[in-house]
Amino acid sequence: MARLNPLILATGLEKTYPARDRKGAPFRAVAGVDFQVHRGEAFGFLGPNGAGKSSTMRMLGGVSAPTAGSLRILGLDPVADGRRVRARLGVVPQDDSLDTQLTVEENLVVYGLYFGLSRRAVKARAGELLEFARLEDKAGERVEHLSGGMRRRLTIARALINEPEILLLDEPTTGLDPQARHVLWDRLFRLKQDGVTLILTTHYMDEAEQLCDRLVVMDKGLIADEGSPRELIERHVTREVLELRFPPGENEEVARKVGDHVEVLPDRLLWYADDGEQALAQATEAGVRPLTALVRRASLEDVFLRLTGRSLTD
Template sequence: MSEAAAAAPLIEAVDLRKVHAPRGEGAPTEAVAGIDFRVLRGEAFGFLGPNGAGKSTTMRMIGAVSPVSGGRLRVLGMDPAVHGARIRARLGSVPQDDTLDTELTVRENLLVYGRYFGLPRAVVRERAVRLLEFARLEDKADEQVEALSGGMRRRLTIARSLVNDPEILLLDEPTTGLDPQARHLLWERLFRLKQQGVTLLLTTHYMDEAEQLCDRIVVMDHGRIVAEGSPAELIARHCTREVLELRFPDGRHPEFAERFAAIGARREVLPDRLLVYADDGEAALAAVHATGAAPQTALVRRAGLEDVFLTLTGRTLVD
């Protein structure tokens, strides 16, 4: 592959829009409101945002299963409106909910899915062996899916999405509902795929997952991109290096926030605690104690993507 081809974006969106038709007499809703982004070959690219931000809608347009309402979208150099079938043949997709056939065995799920792509039986059988090893499901190959744990089903769903050797893997909330051990195993499997040159696109509500997996991230809110960069860049741009978490009795956090007005870069009052954003959390804590305040608990931690996310999108629950 030439250097120019390697540097060209695998996915490019310019002023991308998605408008949903009104229900009944309601007005149309703009789920994606004119966003620009580029995904390079071999990247792990993440979409973060609250429910209804437009993340999954964007993924469906990239996957050529939902038509674009406006703007320009190119996937693998092709227009999804014209070359949808060719694009889908080179993609793998892991939906939020597992769509495995529970009446088939683990191996049969791979074999049947491989036939949807028109692959020869011998090729599908060989790939099934490789994917069972990749997903650490060799010893479950002849068991029915309904007998698997949630983590095993998720690994099988990812393995099935790789049966056509995709260049791009779309992952919509890949580890939702899994225990920590299962999540970490999936992270390790996805990291291996990235090392093999597969381009990963994922949505997630887990900020630690985004930090672990993603080279670059866009944060979406109300259908728009409100920030873009690597996890480290976003933290440096929107947060201090550390966060001091303080708890006081009797709901007095607003009172103490005013008292600490000169401490740290900014303060945030939550129902159960007071956050003080500072580059040096221990120095901020010493300054708090110097005012004579005695918090019930005090914790200094490193700022993370969750702080960025909540700063940009707010803390109001979105259903």
């Protein structure tokens, strides 16, 4: 079902936390951002730690009032109508926050009761969700015995108990091993196919490229740019990237020699070029002798470094 009105509409959204003590200063985590999310989309917030992603997610979750600007979720005000908004959201927090003393099923049941589901409805729903999360044989197991990947899948299952229209995921695969991440991505992809709107934060570029139709890159509380992964790559970087490594301390010197299409990272140089091999030939001609050289296609990581690189080296 297509809708003209966006599911989420944020305009000039700000969040400032009060000072922790008398000596401290108030902290502005989100400094005025605009974005829209449409039904059925997978929308990502990408950015380094401290960029304001989690603060934005808390405002979207209806548990943190914006300091300034306006936010509409499902056409409602998440502060005045918090209850109604939260009834239609699913939230997957960064730290799982499952009850490790309770069983897998008990975690789901308790959460369903919070939403006002009857015990019978919640039991039936728990069965379906455990199957979806591939935890059907773990129903009676205590959560403390589950692996990190299983816990994360359980947290997602829990967030789906109320059949949410929007699922908020804060760094869904941080701390998981590669296999567990792929299982999780597969589950999220299925949800998207079922029409659930996904909103996630991540600092993994591959995750953003895999899952997001559209994303914003955040840095220091502001949106640096917005678009699909492909659009962002085309806008900010060239088709290919030549990665050059030098002995420690020589990066800056080489960068001065070859020009301004080069990004200097602590451990390597990134040379943006439409033809990486040609750039390498050019470098060799100029007398540059790297320890290693690698030509690859440009990725979202390059966009990320271009847009937020300076804060990374801080």
